[in-house]
């Protein structure tokens with residue numbers, strides 16, 4: 410992957426219709442983004458790739474649960490009590506920060522300045538911090554200043570719940586409170602029995618879901634990385650207690666491989682084990698991607714014991730156990746969770762695809778091209794059909810082919826400008842195949858197919874083109 414700045418990605422995303430700021434004509438809404446014509450295709454292709462790899466197998470079923478759920482769900486899950494971040498305000502700039510992030514940035518600065526021992530000690534102190542005062546004391550002791558104003562005049566740290574609250578029905582009182590779900594996982598846990606009873610699954614089996622999640626993040630930042638509305642792709646794998654070490658290893662490898670199969674490379678991906686485990690977790694690891702601003706989590710794999718199902722048993726009064734019909738054994742299953750952000754990994758795939766390179770132009774001179782090297786499965790437009798010139802029957806031939814390809818996948822037709830410019834336009838949006846119709850096409854029915862990355866061209870019979878492309882994008 411090439412070094413690219415976030416500004417370049419944001420500007421390309423807007424210019425070519427991948428991502429726009431939400432409500433842009435009103436000045437935008439912080440932490441919310443809209444997907445444009447190309448972005449929505451890329452996002453759908455990404456979700457499809459995940460859905461196929463997770464649910465087109467014997468042991469995993471898909472669901473699509475409602476975003477609004479019974480408020481007791483979030484008491485059982487621990488979100489009402491614990492889904493909080495420590496927040497601090499600077500009295501001079503009035504800027505608000507996540508206290509733990511301020512400290513993490515300070516640790517990174519110490520590391521950069523070669524103060525490794527101090528950084529290590531502070532990291533240990535941060536991971537032991539529980540109470541608001543613990544975070545506050547670190548900020549004071551370390552004399553951490555506001556990045557915006559340089560001021561050290563801080564308010565006390567307070568915990569802030571990240572769930573968006575709203576009301577169901579016309580009366581806004583405590584009895585009508587509902588939350589916008591902050592994760593999709595709970596929709597899976599509460600449907601565990603329904604799926605078990607209505608499918609032919611037995612332990613071990615999984616349930617997968619893709620959907621929107623909402624978090625009232627204190628600081629949104631880095632484009633799609635931390636937003637208030639986003640999409641998750643989560644899978645909960647229900648297993649027999651005791652199998653969790655083996656299954657955790659299995660899923661961690663599977664998920665890493667998935668990114669590689671879609672064109673990511675090992676220099677931009679790494680595992681990061683959690684320093685601090687949630688009290689119910691037996692193990693947890695993140696898959697991190699090397700973003701333009703540094704390494705950041707794109708997926709978490711968590712070994713969650715029987716915490717979730719046991720809590721829902723307790724709060725709902727319903728049995729959520731599995732009975733082995735052979736051995737008559739009863740148990741509440743353990744869970745391995747894989748949780749990836751669709752929008753956050755969309756951004757990772759976009760950054761990874763971005764390439765600027767020097768190639769010879771039509772005259773053989775050195776030229777620069779920007780190309781998005783998406784895996785063909787992810788590319789928003791799969792092929793472009795380009796008549797070499799706008800005459801001699803080429804447009805008619807091209808349009809017939811275009812209409813036929815359009816029945817199977819997303820294609821563009823372009824007859825304006827010189828062929829070289831049209832190729833560059835497609836390169837910049839990541840179209841893997843350009844099909845050119847020239848004089849020979851009219852005499853022998855063949856066309857050229859140019860592959861985006863190698864720029865090599867082959868000649869194929871026009872009626873073989875669809876199959877050729879389908880083989881590469883499915």
Ligand code: ATP
Nearest residue numbers: 624633634635636639706707708709748749750753
């Ligand atoms: P963080 O520590 O970054 O806040 P988290 O550990 O709380 O994230 P999880 O709850 O494990 O994140 O969420 C799983 C996945 O959902 C993350 O790996 C990420 O891809 C995605 N995700 C979480 N929060 C956001 C957000 N605010 N914006 C975009 N994607 C998010």
